[in-house]
Amino acid sequence: MPTPRAxxxxxxxxxxxxxxxxxxxxxxxxxxxxxxxxxxxxxxxQQSLASILQNISMAAEASTPVCQDTGTLIFHVYYPFGYxxxxxxxxxxxxTIRATEHAYLRPNAVHSLTGKNSGNNLGAGAPQFxxxxxxxxxxxVRLLLKGGGSENVCAQCKLPDTxxxxxxxxxxxxxxxxxxxxxxxxxxxxxGILGICIGGDRGAGYMSAKEQLFRPMNDRNPVPELAELExxxxxxxxxxxxxxxxxxxxxxxxxxxxxxxxxLPASFFVSIAYLCWAGRRADMTIKNGEVVYHA
Amino acid sequence: MRKLTLPLDENTIRSLHVGDPVxxxxxxxxxxxxxxxxFLDELLKDPIPESEVxxxxxxxxxxxxxAIYHCGPVxxxxxxxxxxxxxxxxxxxxxxxxxADVIKHFGVRxxxxxxxxxxxxxxxxxxxxxxxxxxxxGAATLIARSVTQVESVYKLEFxxxxxxWRIRVEDFPGVVxxxxxxxxxxxxxxxxxxxxxxxxxxx
Ligand code: SF4
Numbered sequence: 445m446p447t448p449r450a451x452x453x454x455x456x457x458x459x460x461x462x463x464x465x466x467x468x469x470x471x472x473x474x475x476x477x478x479x480x481x482x483x484x485x486x487x488x489x490q491q492s493l494a495s496i497l498q499n500i501s502m503a504a505e506a507s508t509p510v511c512q513d514t515g516t517l518i519f520h521v522y523y524p525f526g527y528x529x530x531x532x533x534x535x536x537x538x539x540t541i542r543a544t545e546h547a548y549l550r551p552n553a554v555h556s557l558t559g560k561n562s563g564n565n566l567g568a569g570a571p572q573f574x575x576x577x578x579x580x581x582x583x584x585v586r587l588l589l590k591g592g593g594s595e596n597v598c599a600q601c602k603l604p605d606t607x608x609x610x611x612x613x614x615x616x617x618x619x620x621x622x623x624x625x626x627x628x629x630x631x632x633x634x635x636g637i638l639g640i641c642i643g644g645d646r647g648a649g650y651m652s653a654k655e656q657l658f659r660p661m662n663d664r665n666p667v668p669e670l671a672e673l674e675x676x677x678x679x680x681x682x683x684x685x686x687x688x689x690x691x692x693x694x695x696x697x698x699x700x701x702x703x704x705x706x707x708l709p710a711s712f713f714v715s716i717a718y719l720c721w722a723g724r725r726a727d728m729t730i731k732n733g734e735v736v737y738h739a
Numbered sequence: 740m741r742k743l744t745l746p747l748d749e750n751t752i753r754s755l756h757v758g759d760p761v762x763x764x765x766x767x768x769x770x771x772x773x774x775x776x777x778f779l780d781e782l783l784k785d786p787i788p789e790s791e792v793x794x795x796x797x798x799x800x801x802x803x804x805x806a807i808y809h810c811g812p813v814x815x816x817x818x819x820x821x822x823x824x825x826x827x828x829x830x831x832x833x834x835x836x837x838x839a840d841v842i843k844h845f846g847v848r849x850x851x852x853x854x855x856x857x858x859x860x861x862x863x864x865x866x867x868x869x870x871x872x873x874x875x876x877g878a879a880t881l882i883a884r885s886v887t888q889v890e891s892v893y894k895l896e897f898x899x900x901x902x903x904w905r906i907r908v909e910d911f912p913g914v915v916x917x918x919x920x921x922x923x924x925x926x927x928x929x930x931x932x933x934x935x936x937x938x939x940x941x942x
Pocket of ligand 1: 511512513514590592593720722827876878
């Protein structure tokens with residue numbers, strides 16, 4: 445058997461987790477600042493955004509978690525041919541244990557049958573890993589911390605939906621998304637970030653919806669129909685008036701990102717991943733032993 | 740901005756209305772899902788199981804006229820002293836089946852969390868003189884700074900997030916979103932956003 449290429453990600457992954465948990469990406473912070481300036485001065489909406497912004501800078505300064513729910517750790521690892529995914533998992537697991545000891549992460553992995561917390565964020569399916577082999581000769585590790593409150597308001601809808609008069613088309617997609625955001629109210633810690641997938645089976649749909657959450661806030665969808673729907677949904681979800689924390693206000697959603705997958709003729713799913721304002725993601729690339737952190 | 744100090748009496752609570760921003764100081768208790776089932780299964784029993792009598796007394800002392808905070812903190816222990824590192828609110832609606840009984844039994848005056856609660860809790864607030872204070876979801880570091888001391892912890896065997904932490908806070912920020920007069924911002928916003936939704940669905 446050929447030996448795999450040697451790499452030790454442990455220390456770099458610890459730093460990646462620290463950054464993800466304690467420093468909110470700049471594009472998300474900027475979007476929150478713009479939201480703050482849009483709200484009426486003195487309103488509960490503007491006050492809560494001011495607290496959020498104050499909290500973000502305090503967390504970065506003190507290197508403490510932006511939010512105490514440090515969420516599910518979702519890793520996407522892009523790697524060139526020759527590396528062992530099993531050893532990368534071991535290394536990142538060790539980094540996860542250390543990050544929990546440093547209180548960058550809250551112990552967040554609970555056994556579903558016994559109710560026991562593993563205490564170190566490791567468990568069946570925790571952390572979550574997705575590996576992608578690619579042609580580039582560097583390793584890219586992307587991490588998203590997805591909090592529970594926002595996970596609980598995610599929804600997977602089926603078209604057609606007679607209650608909403610939503611058909612199997614983009615207007616039907618628009619309707620189920622609006623209805624889902626209405627149902628969520630402030631409970632996912634609005635203002636939120638939406639990742640949406642049209643099509644796929646149930647598993648692939650949610651997976652792709654969550655991958656959209658890694659996209660920069662201000663990128664433009666290369667598919668014109670989807671770009672248009674993203675813009676329209678951003679406008680209309682905010683017209684619902686739910687506002688930050690559900691106190692009422694002009695900003696309910698900060699950005700909308702949509703993907704499309706092939707589906708079976710018999711099914712038409714719309715998977716909606718809601719990420720709270722604490723959209724904690726971080727990237728690192730490793731090339732010739734040198735680590736560079738982004739965002 | 741109203742400054743309030745725990746424990747609180749009924750008159751003070753009745754003077755508060757939805758939309759009021761508040762800064763809260765004093766001693767409070769954290770408790771989320773496991774804590775609420777524990778209250779119902781053990782502490783609200785008569786008699787309280789012998790093994791739980793001590794904790795039961797301690798909980799009553801804090802909660803009578805006091806505040807329960809729906810929070811699962813990130814904590815740190817150095818030289819036998821606990822500190823809160825991050826302590827934002829968790830979603831409250833999960834405690835809806837239990838909270839009215841908890842308010843009534845212990846005489847709780849302030850329920851703190853995020854997302855608001857339902858009709859049963861709103862009715863209990865009105866009947867017994869309590870409010871729901873909405874903390875800023877995710878503002879974990881900001882709130883942790885307002886925790887000046889972690890005084891004690893009960894039921895640590897539930898795990899760090901689920902344990903009952905007795906904390907002293909100073910100027911803990913929040914907005915009253917359910918008052919003792921039967922009003923709830925959450926119901927108002929739901930109704931207004933429902934009308935907006937109907938317009939958008941038709942368009
Ligand atoms: S939904 Fe997000 S911001 Fe809110 S408590 Fe959970 S992780 Fe924190």
